[in-house]
Amino acid sequence: MKRLSPFQLAITLAAALILLFIVAPLAGMFVATSPSDLFSTARDAEVQQSIRLTIWISLAATVFFAIAAIPLAYLLARKDFPLKSLVAGIIDLPVVIPHSAAGIAILGFVSRDSVVGKMGSAIGLNFVGHPAGIAVAMAFVSLPFLINAARDGFSGVPVRLEKAALTLGASPARVFFTISLPLAWRSIVSGLILMFARGMSEFGAVIMVAYHPMITPVLIYERFGAFGLQYAQPVSVLFILISLSVFIALRLLARNKKQKTAADA
């Protein structure tokens, strides 16, 4: 019989309490929603479209901004430069900015008369009220998660491996793609999932930039205001269930490769 030390019991208790803290409000919401309400909401075309839109825009925003964010994370992990702490602090800013303030800032940044807005108009794109604007708002509030996770991932890759590859004749680009990136991949994927998740749930910043098309957080808010809790809750429950399955799937996909190599070893 395994004898748990008091310390192990204590941390198990703490873990259980925290898990309960997360699960309890959600369970309350699930219990309050009847299966029939849930099914009729799932069949509602407006809800389906909104959930699809939210997932796609956040996915696109994550992938698009990851292309530049991952190199930044690599730089932060490898290079030392003056004011590095300031840069690190600035990267964390979007997390603390109140969402409405972030939304107004983004609005000013992409509106018709701004530099970005004018560039957009040149190709016929108006960010306000367009999925592109929603993507910008989602990315703004969720980038810090990716950058920090990727930076920690790259920091964990031993520099001597990179240096060894360089001495063997690999170019810096080849080192990045064949050594650094694969070894940091697990952290990067974690960061990508986090950025994707955070982007999907953004409300305050997105609603400033685009009310329509309605992403699901905005739809829930609108439904609550117009029709009440009975019609807003099923949408929330549905959104949570779909998001949960997406995250579990992503984490399983990310883990499978590691588990395989560990088993082979």
Place this chain on the structure above:
Amino acid sequence: MQNHSYRFYTFAEISGMFLKPFHSLIITTFLLVFFAWFSPKGTCQSAAGIAGDLVIFHAGSLSVPFKEIAAEFKKLHPEVNILMEAAGSVASARKITDLGKPCDIMASADYSVIDNMLVPKFADWNIKFAGNEMCVVYSEKARYASQVNSGNWTEILQKPDVAFGRSDPNSDPCGYRTVMMLQLAEKYYKKPGLKNRFLQKDQIYMRPKETDLLALIETGTVDYIFIYRSVAIQHKLKYLTLPDQINLKNPAFASEYASVKVEINGKKPGEKETMSGEPMIYSFTILRDAPNKAAALTFAGFLLSRDKGMKIMLKNGQPSVVPTKVDNYEKIPAELKPFVKK
């Protein structure tokens, strides 16, 4: 091989590992102060008069005048802690009906919201107190700002390089009032199709609450917005006064206003409700379950007095409609009876 022995660490050892005694003292003091500062003050009635928290849910367009009224009220009753929450009038009502959030006073931009949603289950009466009017608001940075006037706005706003914003008729009284105003304008200016042209243009700039439109105009995202005159005055924006026949201000034109109707979302998805045009009236009520009725009644009396609350409302661009007739005079609290007509 090393022999691991299990032993209990005492609490002192654990704390000693993580906290020096001095640090523990600092943290404890901080926590005590923190909790004392943020503890609820309760709703007791002190010997000197009313005290405690007073929770007011109000429409977005009442934010500025109510903040001033609350500040003036606090000078007379410093023991009262006024907590105000702005939201769309319907959303505010939902917080009470669906979420059961405690509230003393609910003030709406449209009296029918209180009549339809709160009376009789959550409130017994509804007192009308102020009016407002629809107008076209713009900043100096707006395109064609120097040329626009009450006569040509219908053409200028239709120009392709001009953007205007309005609020969602399904969520906000200002939204459906805008649509009503556009319908009335179509008749008044004798321009068939005007309403549809306006409803179809610039839909990306629609926002749920009228005060969200301010962010759009102040960032230059739009040039013009359809909003209440009071909001324009409060935010020092320029505005065009529209004729009384279309601006929903004047009760003398009530039958004119009643000739237009707007369909908005009803009680369930898919259901629709019809709103008829009428002069804009703001109203408020004290909830039956108000936690702090004494303070609420005193505040209500302050709000409705001509030389106190209503003076501030007038200064902020909203005319008074006190006293207005009510159907259920006997239900009005005694302190507020002087402010209504039988």
